[in-house]
Amino acid sequence: MSATNHSQLIKKDSEDYLTTALLQLLKTNQLTDLSVTQVVKRAGVSRMAFYRNYKTLDDILIRYLTPIFNESFDDVSKGLTQEDKLRAMAHLFDELSDPLDLAMKQGFETIVQQIFNENIIRMYQKQNIWSGLVPDNQKYYTNFMAAGVYGIWREWLLSGKKEPLVNIQRLITNIQASLIASTIKYK
Known part of the structure; x- marks a missing residue:
């Protein structure tokens, strides 16, 4: 060697x-x-x-968590049908709930949120769902959705995961569709 x-x-x-x-x-x-x-x-x-x-100690967490989140989000992005994407997102929320739970309890939630948001943004950029918007507006809408999806995921976890994940994903899908429709209406 x-x-x-x-x-x-x-x-x-x-x-x-x-x-x-x-x-x-x-x-x-x-x-x-x-x-x-x-x-x-x-x-x-x-x-x-x-x-x-x-x-810093944060760097350890970032290096550890980033590939876990990246892989999970890549699985969501691969889904071809809406149902495949729903299942993949449900799996992502469930799989990553333990790291988020630990992060909230032990004071490093901002690290998890940053990695989560970066992946949401990357996922939306791949999907190009905001086509037709000027680049600055695409950035704002994507960041809005990233924060919203994270907030929904966090609330679902804090409420004890009582709501079926398929309902959560449908909620996110409906919010996204409404936002896209309103964006097209007012661009």
Whole structure:
């Protein structure tokens, strides 16, 4: 094994140990109450290993959560029929409810919301549902929908997931359709 491959494996191991340690500590601690020292001690790595990979504890969460959200949103984007998209979105909400629940309890919800919103925006850009609008307006409508979808998902989780997800997705679909219709009417 070359020195480069060996150092890459060590880097990957350090990242994994740090991520695992942070997630374990977040089960009982607020993110703001944790320090780099606590995380590296729990991970069994040096501070140097932390700073080679990350600048802040937030960076660990961002690097960990981004691919999870990206993959889930890619699955939603792949749906061809409306029913496939409904099922994929229901699966996404359910699958990502644990990270959101932990984020709300332990003080890193803004990280989850940022990643969620970036994915919603990316999904809407792929679908190009706002065609015909000037680019600035597309940006505003897409950001509006991102915030709205996140708010609905958050409320569904806070209310104990009582509402069937298919109803939630239909609500989002109806809001989107109404917004598109009003956009076309007033452009």
